[in-house]
Amino acid sequence: MLEPRPRPATQTPPDLRSWLADLAAHGRLAVARENLPLADNLAAVAKRTERDKAVLFPHPVGADGKAHDMPVVVNLFTQRAWVADALGVTEDQLLPHFLAAAAKPTPCVEVTSAPVQEVVHTQVDLLAQLPIPSHNELDSGPYITAGLLIARNPVTGVQNVSIHRCQISGPNRIGVLLLPRHTLAYYRMAEEAGAALEIAIVIGAHPALLLASQAICALDEDEMEIAGSLLGRPVEVVKCRTNAVRVPAAAEIVVEGRILPKVREPEGPFGEFPQYYGPRAAREVIEVDAVTHRRHPIYHTIVGGSFEHLVLGGVPREATLLQHLKRSFPNVLDVRLTRGGTCRYHLVVKIDKEREGEAKNIILCAFGGHYDVKQVVVVDKDVDISSADEIEWAVATRFQADRDMVVVSGALGSKLDPSTDEGGIGAKLGLDATAPLSDDPLAFRRIRVKGEESVDLSDALVKDPNAAFARIVAQVS
Structure with a gap:
């Protein structure tokens, strides 16, 4: 296993593609052959490589038989050491670094133009415009699984960042599972007022933003500010084209939309983290108003239940x-x-x-x-x-x-x-499973072999064991 390479947070890669270049430079990125199907095949390759490689899939093929120009990447978080490396710290420093960032968030900086809005689609056909895979065998269809769902508190305007499973239900329609957390709280506030909740789904963000989205924090604490502290610099954000949500300017793709009030439609089943399927049920619905992305974007997906x-x-x-x-x-x-x-x-x-x-x-x-x-x-x-x-x-x-x-x-x-x-x-x-505090110093003292940690095996073992064995056999026969 490759060891993390500590570096100052100011030297962390600025976006997803820079992190992928870093992975490639250090032998951590595999590239699949072109034209693999988005249904099943992509996830199968991802599962076989999930312990040690990120994988980039060029020109994946959709259900219509057409290849997408947009590549797909998977397995960015196969090891805790990789997460630490993306943040510029060692694995031992990972939890303290995360806690320090959560304790002292860094406010975002708003910009007026951004790479993520180089291309704008207001006529939306999600499966035609984005290479959205199907993952586990009984999933109900293609899912956006690595999207950061950003919602604004309809009263205060403070944003929340989280990840939800998002089923593609139509050209501009998404079924979304909202568990009893902050996004659902914002949605209920909007729904009680008879309004839709403006949201954005960000696909292809720096690992720090995905990590920060999973922070357990209070309502109206913006996880993007935690991401800024993880990176050691503010996250630059830009206003969406069709609503007031602010999204990371350096992201790859943004899906802009609204969670509709008083609307529920079937969603699921979907392969979840316990390695079982979350059931089908009536869920909340997103209506998509626009898709924006870089000129040559990279789509990130996560296989449900994977490492x-x-x-x-x-x-x-x-x-x-x-x-x-x-x-x-x-x-x-x-x-x-x-x-x-x-x-x-x-x-x-x-x-x-x-x-x-x-x-x-x-x-x-x-x-x-x-x-x-x-x-x-x-x-x-x-x-x-x-x-x-x-x-x-x-x-x-x-x-x-x-x-x-x-x-x-x-x-x-x-x-x-x-x-x-x-x-x-x-x-x-x-x-x-702790040892009793015994008066006998040997009662629960672990055995050890003196010198085990310091022995130099390159000096202690011969270079050609077969030849050495042959000589020993000749001497004793």
Whole structure:
């Protein structure tokens, strides 16, 4: 695995295409052959490469058999180290950097002209104008999955940035799933006034903007300002052509529209982050008024349930949960939302243990940090929480079910977890996998081989093992 290359935030790539050039220069970008179908094939290649490569698809082919001039890119967030590198920090600095940015946002700077408005379409045909893929087998059709949905509070004008699954339902019509968060709050304000909610969907933004969109913050805190602090410079924004929403000037594509009041249409199923399908139901509807883009834009997509989907959502949640826990427990050292737990449901907390019983308090505090958290494992500071093997070892050797387990029944969880009831009600599980504070210094001391970390294998091992083996066999035969 390639290591991140730390650099000052002022030297981070300014936009998506600059970041792709950086990936290509360091062997992290693969290019697919031309004319691969947008339905299924693109996602299949993305899934096979998701652990180690971003992939660019030139001239992908739509359902009508025609190739798009607009290339598609996928797998920008295959590893946490890549996220850190895009922000100019090391992986160890990622969560502190995110928390610092959220604590001190950088206001955006408005400009009057922008690359993202070089081409303007007011006669909209989404599937003809944009290479929108279909991803998982039973998805109800093509979806915009990496679009930043930007909405303005209809009263204050403050903007919110988030990501929603967006089903293409017609040439200028999109079905959108709005979960009970800030976009839905803005929409209800507009709907109660009998008005549509003006929005924009931004496709092809710098990784910092996608990461900031997942920040867990208060209503009327603009995530684009958090993105500015992540980058170390203000995000330049421009007013949309058909509404008052401000969008990143350096983005690749913008879909301008309105979420219609009192309108619901079928949306789904769609492959979600738990690796199950979100069901079909009546959802809110966006009517598109315009599409703007650069002269030669790049379209970014995220395969539902892929590593990119999980890592993008996991890092900001980790930062928020770490901050939440450290307020009450300063000896919390680090947290990790595991990939096996969909980077949402299973949390591992590393602590410098001071007192018996505090791990259980930390478990209960973690459940209060976000309703998605379903299982918490607390481990000691000698455990590598990025390693599933290390976490399992801690549970295997330091946990006893009758002594160290916490179960909370009837708690609110994720509605996308199919094991909960229809309202998202389920159970929470906590495991104290910390070693008891024993008087015996050897009781829970890990074994180690002296010199393991410093041994030089290039000096200790021969260059041609086959020839060396042959010589040894000849000597003993």
